[in-house]
Amino acid sequence: MGMIGQHLLNGMMQGTIYGLVAMGFTIFFGVMNVIKFSHGDVLTLGAFGGLVAVWATNSMGLPVPVQFIAAFAAAMLLSAVAGAGISHFLIMPLRNAPPLNMLLMTMMVGTVLREAIRLFFPNGTNPQRFPELLPSGGFNIGSSFFRTDALILIVAGIASIGVVYWIINRTKFGLAMRAVAEDVETARTMGINFARVIPLTFALGSITAGFAGTIYGLYYSEINYGMGLLLAVIGFTAAIVGGLGNIWGAIIGGYLFAGLQTFVVAAMPSMSDYKNVFAFVLIIMLITWRPTGLLAERGSERV
Numbered sequence: 001m002g003m004i005g006q007h008l009l010n011g012m013m014q015g016t017i018y019g020l021v022a023m024g025f026t027i028f029f030g031v032m033n034v035i036k037f038s039h040g041d042v043l044t045l046g047a048f049g050g051l052v053a054v055w056a057t058n059s060m061g062l063p064v065p066v067q068f069i070a071a072f073a074a075a076m077l078l079s080a081v082a083g084a085g086i087s088h089f090l091i092m093p094l095r096n097a098p099p100l101n102m103l104l105m106t107m108m109v110g111t112v113l114r115e116a117i118r119l120f121f122p123n124g125t126n127p128q129r130f131p132e133l134l135p136s137g138g139f140n141i142g143s144s145f146f147r148t149d150a151l152i153l154i155v156a157g158i159a160s161i162g163v164v165y166w167i168i169n170r171t172k173f174g175l176a177m178r179a180v181a182e183d184v185e186t187a188r189t190m191g192i193n194f195a196r197v198i199p200l201t202f203a204l205g206s207i208t209a210g211f212a213g214t215i216y217g218l219y220y221s222e223i224n225y226g227m228g229l230l231l232a233v234i235g236f237t238a239a240i241v242g243g244l245g246n247i248w249g250a251i252i253g254g255y256l257f258a259g260l261q262t263f264v265v266a267a268m269p270s271m272s273d274y275k276n277v278f279a280f281v282l283i284i285m286l287i288t289w290r291p292t293g294l295l296a297e298r299g300s301e302r303v
Contacts, residue, residue: 003266005144011255011262013150013219016157019254020212021235022242023164026250027205029239031181032198034091034102038110039209040232042082045113046210047130047223048121049078054131068133071218075210082113083206084199092198110228117225127224130217153215160211161251167204168247177201230276241283243293252294257283 021043028036053074057067086109094102118124134149168174176197179187188194212231217223234257242253260279265272287293 003144005141005146007262007266008144009146009150009154010265011258012154013215013258014261015255015258016154016161017212017216017231017254018234018238018257019161019251020157020208020215021231022238022250022254023161023247024205024208025236025239026242026245026247027168027177027201027208030245030247031177031201032091032095033099035106035236036086036091036202036205037103037106037232037236038086038113039106039206039235040228040230041110041113042079042086042206042228043209043213043216043231044117044223044225044228045082045213046075046079046206047213047217047227048117048128048225049210050075050214050217051128051130051223054133058131064133067131071133072211072214075214076207077210079206079210079213080203083209084203087199087202091202092195110232114225114228121225124225127222130221130223132221133218150219153219157211157215160208164204164208165247173197173200177204234276237280237283241286241293243295246293246295249293249295256294 021039024039025035028034028039050071053070054067057070062070086106090105090109091102094105121128132149134152136149138145138147138150140146168177176187176192179190179192180194180197180201184194187197213223213228216227216231235254238253238257239250240253241256242249242251244250257279260282261275264275264278271278
């Protein structure tokens with residue numbers, strides 16, 4: 001019984017990370033019908049940017065709270081610049097090309113980012129220790145132990161999901177995003193600057209990846225140059241199973257995948273190394289049953 005709290009916490013933590021990654025995928029697809037497979041590598045870039053920011057602020061003797069803020073700020077800024085740059089210089093020129101070209105291009109961009117981190121970051125091949133910036137320890141409720149840092153990160157992750165949802169549904173920029181997603185030509189005639197909205201949309205989606213990468217580093221105290229590969233596959237899977245193009249579907253898909261992993265670990269501890277295999281098998285069965293996802297996008301409303 002004492003492990004239930006820890007399993008619940010792990011599931012919530014992983015679900016928050018997966019949901020943030022899946023949200024980015026669904027934003028890209030909802031607005032531009034693009035599946036950006038470099039999304040996981042942008043996450044890695046953001047995480048490494050956050051790590052460098054912590055090193056820099058620590059070397060200047062700044063307090064831990066400042067290092068914490070700097071980590072998230074650098075990760076989100078770097079991810080946003082990378083996302084907007086990919087959109088402006090690569091995706092926009094190819095927007096009329098066959099979808100396969102776009103798919104291959106985003107995969108190659110991801111490879112470039114990943115290999116650049118591996119080759120040019122000091123000891124980039126080795127896992128990098130991410131400093132502990134949050135209070136250690138925790139508390140017991142009954143026989144279950146809850147880590148304080150995990151609870152803080154889960155609250156921060158859920159709050160960030162809420163902020164992105166608010167931007168999309170309550171701001172003029174979000175209105176422009178949704179207008180472009182519905183009909184590009186009509187949006188243009190209404191005065192929406194298409195060339196500005198698209199890079200900003202990709203910046204917003206990439207910020208979720210940078211945020212998720214920093215949460216991952218703070219929780220697991222380690223990052224590596226290949227971490228984005230599996231997270232991208234899981235995030236994309238979560239977006240598909242939830243309903244690609246539907247924000248809530250992506251979030252539900254993320255928590256569902258994490259829930260399946262946690263269930264395997266809790267029910268069959270000896271098979272924990274195969275948690276991804278079991279989770280993907282169950283997801284395949286679910287997708288077979290509902291090919292359009294749990295919350296398929298409505299034809300009249302995307303993102």
